[in-house]
Amino acid sequence: MSDPRLASYALSLGDDALVLGHRLSQWSSRAPTLEEDIALSNLALDLIGQARLFYTLAGEVEGNGHNEDHYAYFREPEAFRNILLVELPNGDFAHTMVRQLLYAAFVHPYFQALARSVHGGLSDIAAKAVKEMAYHVRHSAEWVIRLGDGTDESRRRTIAAFEALWPYVDELFESDADEHVLIEAGIAPDREALRATWENVIDRVLGEAQLKRPDAGGLVQGGGRTGHHVHLAEMLAGMQSLARAHPGAVW
Amino acid sequence: MDTKPDEAHAIGDELLARARAAAAAVPDPEIPAVTIADLGILKGVERRDGIIEVTLTPTYTGCPATLPIRIDVETALLAAGITDARVHIALSPPWTTDDITDEGRRKLRAYGIAPPPPRHSENGALFSSPAVACPRCGSSATQRISEFGSTPCKALWRCQACREPFDVFKCL
Numbered sequence: 001m002s003d004p005r006l007a008s009y010a011l012s013l014g015d016d017a018l019v020l021g022h023r024l025s026q027w028s029s030r031a032p033t034l035e036e037d038i039a040l041s042n043l044a045l046d047l048i049g050q051a052r053l054f055y056t057l058a059g060e061v062e063g064n065g066h067n068e069d070h071y072a073y074f075r076e077p078e079a080f081r082n083i084l085l086v087e088l089p090n091g092d093f094a095h096t097m098v099r100q101l102l103y104a105a106f107v108h109p110y111f112q113a114l115a116r117s118v119h120g121g122l123s124d125i126a127a128k129a130v131k132e133m134a135y136h137v138r139h140s141a142e143w144v145i146r147l148g149d150g151t152d153e154s155r156r157r158t159i160a161a162f163e164a165l166w167p168y169v170d171e172l173f174e175s176d177a178d179e180h181v182l183i184e185a186g187i188a189p190d191r192e193a194l195r196a197t198w199e200n201v202i203d204r205v206l207g208e209a210q211l212k213r214p215d216a217g218g219l220v221q222g223g224g225r226t227g228h229h230v231h232l233a234e235m236l237a238g239m240q241s242l243a244r245a246h247p248g249a250v251w
Numbered sequence: 252m253d254t255k256p257d258e259a260h261a262i263g264d265e266l267l268a269r270a271r272a273a274a275a276a277v278p279d280p281e282i283p284a285v286t287i288a289d290l291g292i293l294k295g296v297e298r299r300d301g302i303i304e305v306t307l308t309p310t311y312t313g314c315p316a317t318l319p320i321r322i323d324v325e326t327a328l329l330a331a332g333i334t335d336a337r338v339h340i341a342l343s344p345p346w347t348t349d350d351i352t353d354e355g356r357r358k359l360r361a362y363g364i365a366p367p368p369p370r371h372s373e374n375g376a377l378f379s380s381p382a383v384a385c386p387r388c389g390s391s392a393t394q395r396i397s398e399f400g401s402t403p404c405k406a407l408w409r410c411q412a413c414r415e416p417f418d419v420f421k422c423l
Contacts, residue, residue: 035397035407042399049313053342124343128312131345131423139398 005178007061008081009188010122011071012225014054015082018072019232020103021047022239023090032093039139043100046132053125060121073243077236078227084220085168087232091161094154097143098161104136105201106172106194113189122187141205148209159211166214172198176225263298266333270303271296273331280319281402284362287320291350294341303328303336308346310423311403348423359420360386364405367420383419385410395419 024044031037055068085103090096111133114126147154173191175183182188206213223229243249274296275288287293287307294306305324309317321338328336348367351359356366368381383393390412398421400407405418 035399038401039397039399042403045313045315045403046311047313049309049311053312120343124345125312128309128342128345131347132311132313135398135421 002063003061005181006119006187007058009179009182010054010058010061012081014051014058014071015080016086016103016107017047017054018051019080019082019235020086020100021045021051022235023086023088024096024100026090027096036093040096043136043139046129046136050125050129050132053128057121057125069243073240077229077232080229080232080236081225081227082229082232083168083171083224084230085165085171085224087224087229087235088165088168089231091164092157094144094147094157095161095164097140097147098158099165100136100140101144101205102165102169102202103172104133104140105205106198108133108137109194109197110189110191113194117188118186137201141201144205145209148206148211155211158209159214162206162211163214166216167220171220171224174225263301267296267298267303269331270298270305270328270333270336273327273333274305274324277320277323277327280316280323282359282362282364284364285355285358287324289352289355289358291352291355292320292346293324301335303333305336305338306341307338308341310346312342314403316402346423348420351420363387363417365408365417365419367422381422383408385413385415386417387415388413 021044024040024047027037027040028044029037031040051072052068055071058071059066059068085099088099108130111126111130115123115130117123117126144158148158149155150158173195175188175191179188183190203213274293275286277287277293279285279287279290279292282290290310292308292310294308295304296306297304305328307317307320307324317340321340324338325336351367359366363386365383365386368383382391383395384391385393388410390410392411394409394411395406396409396416397407400418400421404421404423406421407416408419409416
């Protein structure tokens with residue numbers, strides 16, 4: 001049975017994971033140490049694995065025969081529903097780690113809640129993925145603490161990363177009218193209800209890192225969920241080029 | 252040729268036993284010292300309406316070995332003379348390292364990989380590390396080098412007694 005709200009919701013979860021996963025994969029062979037190169041590739045692999053499951057579910061719900069490759073490779077940027085935070089270019093290593101912390105500290109409790117969804121397909125994926133996101137929180141938090149409480153340069157870069165990314169965090173907590181229907185039905189968790197949990201983790205890490213929350217102001221409102229993207233087209237041009245040059249190719 | 256019900260049952264039981272043995276013996280493609288049964292990712296082999304149904308579960312959602320394992324199981328069943336088989340992947344209940352058998356833990360250690368430490372809270376404290384014994388010399392003077400190792404399911408550690416680096420099966 002086709003359910004456009006549910007399909008669209010599954011796509012938004014898949015898009016957040018895929019876009020951030022692809023951004024992390026761009027660190028491959030460029031990370032500051034070999035261990036970290038492997039770590040970032042592993043984090044990317046987790047996210048891309050989660051995206052595949054959400055896309056497969058979206059295809060089943062839509063009932064139009066679309067598979068995971070269709071959603072990843074054959075949609076235009078405006079069809080992607082990911083939040084802007086995940087599509088921002090990687091910047092330096094501090095920027096990448098702060099972004100990973102801001103995202104994972106939200107998605108970890110979000111998946112804990114989604115694991116209790118009345119929709120079995122969604123709860124199965126979340127119960128599986130929540131354990132991976134716990135690692136992402138730990139790994140990024142440890143780096144943010146090390147960098148923030150590190151050298152003058154690492155501290156300067158970490159502060160700059162928080163200031164650059166902070167305007168994008170509100171989109172993590174926004175739900176549109178369609179998602180509110182799913183929240184009421186017990187299918188989707190309430191994003192806003194997780195804000196205090198998220199703030200607790202972030203504040204704890206900031207404290208350990210001897211840093212303070214950036215001043216609020218100039219917050220970016222919505223955008224990604226409605227298909228208005230800034231950096232996605234450039235990213236997809238690279239990511240989709242092979243699949244589009246050789247449609248249906250297998251290897 | 253007609254078979255009596257009892258004989259049909261016996262043939263079915265024999266088929267199922269052969270399928271179970273073949274599937275259970277499939278080695279993990281990334282850690283060939285252990286089988287998929289040792290790792291607990293082979294969730295079941297059943298016979299439904301004359302068809303063998305195998306259920307596998309991934310360790311990590313993004314584990315690249317999931318597809319090769321599926322193909323290896325299909326190949327092993329064919330080699331055991333089972334042509335009517337279906338392999339499917341189940342996410343639920345999610346795999347945990349507690350699903351690794353005692354035999355699996357012993358084989359991992361013998362292969363130089365420390366078996367996963369006992370599970371702790373999902374919200375594990377920052378910078379906290381479980382105690383891990385070196386799989387080579389048994390010393391507990393060990394140190395984590397990286398949370399992520401050569402495969403998604405392993406972390407990289409070093410023994411401070413024998414100075415050897417080693418993999419640790421991550422706790423999940």
